[in-house]
Structure formats: structure tokens, C-alpha cells
Amino acid sequence: MRVVFAGTPQFAVPTLKGLIDAGIDISAVYTQPDRPAGRGRQLLASPVKRVAEDHSIPVIQPVSLREETASKVLQSFAPEVVVVAAYGLILPNHILDIPPFGCVNVHASLLPRWRGAAPIPRAIEAGDSISGITIMKMDSGLDTGPIIAKREIPIDDEDNSATLHDKLAQVGAELLVETLPVYLSGRTKAQQQDERNATYANKLSKAEARINWQRSAFDIRNQVRAFNPWPIAFTFHRGERIRILRAQIANEVGDKPAPGSICNVAKGGIDVACGDGLLSLKELQREGGKPLLAGDFINGYPVKKGEHFQ
Secondary structure (H helix, E strand, O other), X not given: OEEEEEEOOHHHHHHHHHHXXXXXXXXXXXXXXXXXXXXXXXXXXXXXXXXXXXOOOOEEOOOOOOOHHHHHHHHHOOOOEEEEEOOOOOOOHHHHOOOOOOEEEEEOOOOOOOEEOOHHHHHHXXXXXXXXXEEEEOOOOOOOOXXXXXXXXXXXXXXXXXHHHHHHHHHHHHHHHHHHHHXXXXXXXXXXXXXXXXXXXXXXXXXHHEOOOOOEHHHHHHHHHHOOOOOOEEEEEOOEEEEEEEEEEEOOOOOOOOOOEEEEEEOOEEEEEOOEOEEEEEEEEEOOOOOEEHHHHHHHOOOOOOOEOX
């Protein structure tokens, strides 16, 4: 089979490597243009580009695919199918229609749940117990195309967006490599999504990361997990922004204080009252500081029982 691959971030790397390891002919790799990064703002190649170059695969980096020239370039590779994994550019209809078997997307959710840009953190934020990978034939909608294959995995209580990302990236690679030959042979047919079950995973914003202590301990814990590694949930104490990287639900003891009240300060965690329940902060970070476990954090920043997070 002749495949063109389109992807950009680290999530797409296991899928690209899986195709290469399976001996599949990858005619070209599409990835987003190099971006300035770091203090020096030097141009940085995407993780997918670096893998492609390591394997001497031609790399194409258009700013957009809307122009007619984009169609001609893709047609020159004569792909039977285009495999897409977190590419980051919209594929217009004139691109979707080029390969005979269409464009196949590796999506990090169990569609139709969590269509859109941020399916991994939104699943954790919502308290979902399972996630997974969907292999989907793309159409002109936002993750609305028919489903070719699915595979679910549990979301562990200790998972955050970073750990679930890595798990799903690997599952996506395995499922795509298993599914693609079957799909191209015509032995499986894509099934339409049930629109009644559709939900949308909008991009995360920094404004969402501020903790509202009126919410339940369950919801805030999920917020902390979902927003790690970006943009990191935060609160304020004595006017200083404090980032919360890890937290667990704690057992309530005695009278219930006002939400945001610090109920206990110990090496194992800083317990904070929520609108419903108690949350134990396990890993924190001051502005300009490094992430610290609660015991180390309070050694350098002595918060006190009875004070408040805001």
C-alpha cells in the first residue's frame, strides 16, 4: 500500500514509527512548518518531521492545504490512503477526495464522545472512567466521519493528561497498524457515528485553570489532573499564584469549614475544604519555583491551618 502520513506532535510519533516498522511504503510525511521555540526563538522541527528525516522520508510542510497547488503536490505521491494523527491543519474536501480509500484519522477518544481539539484533558476533567482510540474515515465535519475501529482503555485515578496521552499514543499506533490492511482489503466497513451521543472537547484555556474552591473535591481533583501538563491548575495564597500539580480526595474530619480553608498541613499533603469534600494537595509550585512535594513545599513556604486559598 502507498501511504502518505500527516501529523505533527509527539502523539503522532508512535503511529508513524508503527507504519515504518510494519514495512508500509510511506511516500511522504506532511507536518506543520517549523516553529520558533525556546529563549533564542530558533526554528524547531516537529517531532514527526525529525522521525521522517531519520528515515529519509520526504517531508512536506504547507502553511495551508486550501490552495489548488496543495492538491497537485499530494496527487504526485499517488497515495491509496492518507493517515492523519494530530496534524493540526484542516483537510479541505479537495484533499480528502484524492486518495481512493480516503483520509483515515487516529483520534484520541471513543467517538462520538469528545470530538474536537482536546479530547484527552476533557475526558479526565469530566471524570470519565474510560477513554480510547477511534480510527475514523475523515469527512468535512469535525471528527464526524464513519468509524472503522475502536479500542478502549481505562482511565486510572492517578492518570493526568500527560500519562493518558502517552498510553493513547501507543494504543493508536497499534490499532492503526492492525486496522489499515483490513480496511484497505475491503474486509471491514466503516459505521456511521450516533449523533445523539456526540460531545465536544474545546481547547483548554489558561483562564479555566484557576481553581474555584466552591466546586466539589471530585471536580477539582479532575481539573488538576486534566490541566497537567498544561496549563496547570492554580490558586492564590497571600496574593501569590500557587500551581497545583497533583491532588487526592481526602477523608473529612470534624466540622466543615468554608471552601478554600486550609484544614490541615502535613508532610503528606495540604488539606483544603471544597464546596463538597476535602482535597489533599500533594504537589505544588510557587511562581518562579520548581514543583515540590507537599512536605518540601511547606518547608520553604509555611502555609498555616486556618488560612485560605482563593
